[in-house]
Amino acid sequence: MRESQKFEKSFDVQGGSFQNAGNVSGQIKSILKEMGVSTDIVRRVAIICYESEINIVSYAKKGTITLIVTDEAVKIETKDEGPGIPDIELAMKEGYSTATAAVREMGFGAGMGLANMKKYSDHLIITSEVGIGTCVTMVVMDFPKILHPDLPPVTL
Amino acid sequence: MTLKDVQDILEAEVLVGSDQLQKPVKTAFAADLMSDVLAFAKPDSLLLTGLTNPQVVRTADILDITAIIMVRGKKPSEETVKLAEELKIPILSTRYILFETSGRLHAKGITGCIEKVGGEI
Numbered sequence: 001m002r003e004s005q006k007f008e009k010s011f012d013v014q015g016g017s018f019q020n021a022g023n024v025s026g027q028i029k030s031i032l033k034e035m036g037v038s039t040d041i042v043r044r045v046a047i048i049c050y051e052s053e054i055n056i057v058s059y060a061k062k063g064t065i066t067l068i069v070t071d072e073a074v075k076i077e078t079k080d081e082g083p084g085i086p087d088i089e090l091a092m093k094e095g096y097s098t099a100t101a102a103v104r105e106m107g108f109g110a111g112m113g114l115a116n117m118k119k120y121s122d123h124l125i126i127t128s129e130v131g132i133g134t135c136v137t138m139v140v141m142d143f144p145k146i147l148h149p150d151l152p153p154v155t156l
Numbered sequence: 157m158t159l160k161d162v163q164d165i166l167e168a169e170v171l172v173g174s175d176q177l178q179k180p181v182k183t184a185f186a187a188d189l190m191s192d193v194l195a196f197a198k199p200d201s202l203l204l205t206g207l208t209n210p211q212v213v214r215t216a217d218i219l220d221i222t223a224i225i226m227v228r229g230k231k232p233s234e235e236t237v238k239l240a241e242e243l244k245i246p247i248l249s250t251r252y253i254l255f256e257t258s259g260r261l262h263a264k265g266i267t268g269c270i271e272k273v274g275g276e277i
Binding site: 018019021022025026029039043046047050051054105106107108110112113115116119 | 215
């Protein structure tokens with residue numbers, strides 16, 4: 001069996017930087033497009049990146065978003081220095097939000113972010129420590145091979 | 157229908173993308189909540205909204221939206237225009253309210269990018 005192709009890159013996200021929110025997601029989208037990843041997968045990854053980025057900008061001091069691409073999947077890992085989430089189950093509920101007015105003015109903060117991240121990823125794991133920060137790992141899978149666009153696209 | 161037809165129907169002002177008015181349009185999504193747009197909108201649709209900040213353009217870019225229609229006479233901020241020009245996403249502004257904007261487009265054949273929620277991705 002040949003080794004899985006792998007690409008990895010981390011991006012810094014500054015907390016409170018509302019004007020720039022989405023820059024990293026835009027960059028990640030371009031990278032995946034250039035790699036020839038199927039449009040559907042690119043869009044799903046872009047959405048989960050964007051919601052993650054909005055979360056870091058909205059709640060954390062700073063954070064990183066890491067893009068990992070292998071033959072079988074795209075993985076997004078986010079890590080932030082922020083307030084943490086005391087009750088993850090509650091935070092996952094659609095409509096639950098602790099967003100500020102500034103976040104709502106941008107068109108976010110309605111308690112949909114984590115729900116969207118779950119909706120568009122195949123696996124989502126959140127770990128959080130109050131007062132320290134939050135880590136989220138999301139995997140978007142494609143079969144059989146995302147880096148072989150000549151194969152017919154697979155709708156998941 | 158093209159974006160030019162949409163402009164005529166809505167008596168809209170083109171603020172970004174006057175060179176892209178020949179783009180075809182079939183479907184649309186309307187919301188002021190960007191998370192709802194991310195949850196439900198489909199590529200190649202129009203985005204009708206009353207929000208004017210750069211996040212509207214970012215959201216449109218992430219979802220491959222054809223064009224943004226700002227309703228109720230809303231005008232984008234300078235940063236929003238700059239980003240839209242950079243990402244080549246047309247912005248039109250109409251004085252019609254969201255309900256009228258949607259109704260007028262629907263009457264001419266533009267349909268919702270989804271009809272109702274539930275189960276779809």
